[in-house]
Amino acid sequence: MTESMIEAEALRKRFGSTVALDGVDLEVPAGSILGLLGPNGAGKTTAVRILTTLSLPDGGRARVAGHDVVTEADAVRHGIGVTAQEATLDELLTGRENLELVGRLGGLRRRQAVVRAKELLAQFDLLDAADRLLKTYSGGMRRRLDLAAGLVAHPPVLFLDEPTTGLDPTSRVRMWAIIRGLVAEGVTLLLTTQYLDEADELADGIVVIDHGRVIASGTAAELKAKTGGARLEVTLSEPRPDAGEALEEFAAGPVHVSRDGRELSAPVRSVPGLATTIVRALDEAAITVDHVVVHQPSLDDVFFALTGHPSEVTPERQEVPA
C-alpha cells in the first residue's frame, strides 16, 4: 500500500513572462493527505490544474492514479474527483440536479446517478436544500455541494483546492471532519491551503511552495523541528542564582533570566519527555518550580523562517456565513 497515487516530477509552467511552476516534485502515497501549502500566487492552483488535466505542463511529468496526466488524461479523469477553488457548479440547477449531472457525465447510469446524488446530499447534510436552485445556497452549502460533486464517482484520488477559503469557523471545522472521514475510507487526497493550521490539522505530509518552487517538505513535526526547535519557559517559586546553570545542559542556546530572577527561558531541542526531565533536574537541585512550558513552533513560525515573509493571510480571512 505504499505505491504513490500522485507523483510529479520537475513540473514547469509559465504564463507569458510569469513563471508559475519552476520544477515542482510531489509524491503522495496511497491513502494519505498531502497538504500543499503556500501564499497566494505561489503556484498551488497551477499545480492542481496540471494534475487534474485542466492545464498542460510546459515541462516535467506527472502520474495520477497510475496514469500520465498528459498522454492518458482520460484515464486520469476516471480516477479523480476535483473541488476547485472557485465554485464550478451550475447556478440554474438544483443541488440534486447538479450531482446527477456530474454523475451522468462521469459515467453513471441514470438510476445510479439518482441514488448516488441522494446518498451524497444526505452525507453532506443538504437534503433539505436538495431541490432548491444553487443560486439560493450559502457559501458553506456551496462548498459542501462542490465537494460532494467531486465524490460522485467514488474516485480514489481527490483534489481539494483551498476547500475552506472564505468559510466561517464553524463551516471550516465541519469541512475538516468531512475530509478526515474521506481519508478514513482510503481516499488519497491532495489539499492546497494558505492556512497553516489547516495543513497542521489534516495533512500527513506537507510541501511548502513559494514562487513556483518547493522550499520545504516533510511532516508537520519535521518541518517544525527544522526551524529552530522548541522554546522552554520556566517560572520559579522564588529566584535562584543557580537555576540558569541547571538549565544550561538542556539549552540549545543562551539561557535568558528575567530581571526578578524568577522567569527563565531558552531555546531547546525538542525530545520526548523533556519537561519531565527538566522538572526532575531542578528538583534534585532543590529548586521549586511553579510553571514549565515547552513551546513547539507553529507552522507560522516555520513559514516565516522558510520564506522570510509571514503567511500573510491568517489575519484577514474573509468569512461567509454558513
Place this chain on the structure above:
Amino acid sequence: MKGLRDLLVLTRRNLVHIAREPLQLSDVTVQPVLFTLLFVYVFGAGVVLPGGGSYTSFAIAGLLAINLTTSAMGTAVGLSADLGNGVIERFRTLAMWRPAVLIGRTFADVLTAMICSAFVAVTGLIVGWRPEGGVLAALGGFGIFLLFSYALSWGCACLGMISKGPESAQSVGLVLLFPLAIVSNALVPTEHMPAALRTVADWNPISAVTSSARNLFSNPNPSASIHTWPMQHPLLASLLWSLALIALFAPLATHLYRRRTTG
C-alpha cells in the same frame, strides 16, 4: 454510446437553463408572437407587394427567419456564461465525451428553434397565413430554417467564446445579427431599397433561406423576379450557405474552445 449519452445529458441541461431564464425563454415564446402580430398588423397596413398578394402570407416566412436568427444568440450567451462561471472546468475534469459541450449547445439551439418556429407558425395560422404547397413542402420549408439556424448557432458559439461575458455576447450578437436579418427580403420586398443595400439583401443568406421557404410554402415571393443567382436558385443557395457556415464555424468553434480551455 457514452458520447451520445453525454450529448443528450448536456442538451437537456441547456434546455432546462432556457426554461429557467425568463429572458431567454421569452425570446423563443413571447417575442415570436409579438413580432408576428406587430409586423403583420403594422407593416401589413403599409407595404404593397409588387405583383400583389397578402402581406401576411408574405411575412410569416420572413418572421421565421428573423426570430430564428435572434434566438441563435442563445448559444453565444449560454456558452459564454458557462465559460465564465467555471461549469466547463468541472465538465473538463470528468471522463466525458469532450465535444458534447459544444455540440450539446447547438443541439439545444435546434430544439429551441423548433419551439420558436412553432410559436411563429401557430400565430401565423391564427392571423390567416396558409402554407399552400402541401404538408411535405411545408415541412421542407421548416427544415431549411432549422438547418440555417443550426449553422448560425455555430457562428454564435464562436462569438460566445471570444466575448468577455454573457452581456457582451448578447449585445455584440445583436449588433451583428440584427442588421443582417433586417437588410434582407424577410420583412419587405427589396425592390425599392437603395442599390447598395439591395445588393447586400439579394446576396444575404437570410434572403435565400426566406425565399426558398416562400417557394415551398407557395407564398408570395417577389424576389423570384430578381436576377441574381441566389434569388434564382434560393433552395440551392440556402443549402450551400448553411453548409458553408457550418464548415467554417464548427472547426473554428472547436479551435477557439480548445484555446480557451487549455493553457
